[in-house]
Amino acid sequence: MIKKNMLLKSKMGPTPSKKIRKNILKSLNETPKTISDIAKESHTTRITAKKHLEALKNLGKAKEIYRNRTYRLFIKTEE
Numbered sequence: 001m002i003k004k005n006m007l008l009k010s011k012m013g014p015t016p017s018k019k020i021r022k023n024i025l026k027s028l029n030e031t032p033k034t035i036s037d038i039a040k041e042s043h044t045t046r047i048t049a050k051k052h053l054e055a056l057k058n059l060g061k062a063k064e065i066y067r068n069r070t071y072r073l074f075i076k077t078e079e
Contacts, residue, residue, distance in 0.1 A: 028076035
């Protein structure tokens with residue numbers, strides 16, 4: 001049953017999470033960006049962008065370079 005579900009998912013293409021994370025990484029290629037900027041460019045909400053940025057940060061793909069009470073700035077890490 002588990003293998004069947006995995007097969008169905010792989011045939012359906014990338015999951016929405018993967019697409020959002022790819023868009024976020026593309027967005028960070030150019031310049032450091034805020035969560036709001038990333039959300040606008042990825043056509044998602046700030047909450048969703050923040051969640052995915054935290055995941056990318058934990059994977060070592062993004063880095064937070066500045067933070068204060070209302071502003072956080074992220075960059076893409078070198079691979």
